[in-house]
Amino acid sequence: MGAMKRYEALAADIEASIRNGTLKTGDRLPSVRLTGESRGVSASTVFQAYYLLEARGLVRARDRSGYYVTGGGLRDAPPESTHTSRPAGGPLSLDVSGQVFDILEASMSRKVVPFGSAFPSPLLFPLARLGQFMAASAKSLDPWSTVDDLTPGSAALRRQIALRYLAEGIQSPAEEIVVTNGALEALNLCLAAVTRPGDAVIVESPTFYAALQALERRGLRAIEVPTHPGEGIDLGALEAAIAAHKPTACWLMTTFQNPLGSLMPDAKKKALVELLARHRLPLIEDDVYAELYFGERRPAPAKAFDTQGLVLHCSSFSKCLAPGYRIGWASAGRFAHQVAREKLTTTLATSVPSQLALAGYLEKGGLDKHLRKLRQTLALQQATFAQAVGHYFPAGTRATRPLGGYFLWVELPARANALEIHRKALERGISVAPGPIFSATRAFTHCLRLNYGHPWDSLSEQAMQTLGRLAGEAS
DSSP states (O other): OOOOOHHHHHHHHHHHHHHTTSSOTTOBOOOHHHHHHHHTOOHHHHHHHHHHHHHTTSEEEETTTEEEEOSGGGSOOOOBOOOOOOOOOSOBOOOOHHHHHHHHHHHOOTTSBOTTOSSOOGGGSOHHHHHHHHHHHHHTOOGGGGTTTTTTOOHHHHHHHHHHHHHTTOOOOGGGEEEESHHHHHHHHHHHHHOOTTOEEEEEESOOHHHHHHHHHTTOEEEEEEEETTTEEOHHHHHHHHHHHOOSEEEEOOBSOTTTOOBOOHHHHHHHHHHHHHTTOOEEEEOTTTTOBOSSSOOOOGGGGOSSSOEEEEEESTTTTOTTSOOEEEEOGGGHHHHHHHHHTTTOOOOHHHHHHHHHHHHHSOHHHHHHHHHHHHHHHHHHHHHHHHHHSOTTOEEOOOSBSSEEEEEOOTTOOHHHHHHHHHHTTBOOEEGGGGOTTOOOTTEEEEEOOSOOOHHHHHHHHHHHHHHHHHO
16 A cells, blocks of 8 residues: 555544544534645645545534534444455356345345345435426427437437546547446447357456346356455456456456445556557446545546547446436447447337436536535445444454445455345345355355445444344354
8 A cells, every 4th residue: 555645644633633532522623724724735635634534424514614523433443354355267157147136136125224235225316306307308308309319329418428528538429428228238238249158258356246147148258356355456367367368358347346345546547458458358347336436536437548449438327316217328439339239239229308307417407516415425324334334243344445335345254154144134124235146156155245325324223233243143
């Protein structure tokens, strides 16, 4: 790890003052201006430090009043996960869909505490405001819009997506963007565009179970590569796997990876893209969580470093704005035409009213204001969640502390059986996502993925206490 950044050093000093009692619960932190002047740092550095403290549950912002010490963070979180995974290696045939489906089906009910859910709470999104744009777009719908740009998607929406890329310094012309029925369709279309049955595809270890299902469905083999819970895939191991197994593509999540929450640093993303370019290997980049960052700026995708059109960048509005609208996209670079053809021969088109509603919202609806509130909420919930894991789970438990997204990866003592914990928890009305569903070989038998994207309440506290007891009994 590198040297501590200035905002991290400032946050560490303030945290020490809270823990030694110099700053007490209810005390107001000095203003951003005063802190900046006294420490000789910029206002943005102070804000980033305060935001980090807020994510740890140590301070809370009050509207137009400043930041105050909460004391909520004084219950310690578990030690952080730091070990790179060690998958077996060569290409693997897949047979995971049955187990994944059984586990997910059992968890899809409002009656269970949704620690195993793949989605944040729908209450976090401006659905009423989106509904206004949906109604307006339906009333003023141009009949020709139902056939114009049918397969690539609404020109208005693609323009708004291209503008958001441009704001991040990424050239992604609207002509290279294909609008899809959610990110999962975008990912599957990209996979179809760059592989043929029997090919091998690089994935992380652990990896998102839907990636394994997609490979299985297309008759592809998975090459699992060691992955660090903080900084993502091991580039040395990746290059060795490319040399040994001659894959035809990679499917990676470089930002807030599901399930680990890992974030590849910019320099590592750049090195990744350069490595893949040397081997002319396409990268399908699953980037659905990037807007849910807790730091000062949105992490750049690997796409930002692509100069050869080899990165097929896939994302959606489902996790950050509009769950249920099923609007995603692929910025597919040199493969845009192939992706559009795959779309044409599968689902043909994406709902026009939903596209127009989102285009209108992106232009006039206040997306960035919504996202700031959403990020703050998720950061606070992560802190509360992590502290509860530290308090209730058995000694020896470790967990990731992602800088965004809404998942914690929890490593229990090695004797624990995550599938058994899942079964017993579900009997008590609690869902979890057990580690084996994130592996082609059903590894990570002592790990759980927990979702902190739902409001914390007394029911959550009781469920976490129960889950901790089950984990203790299994360890």
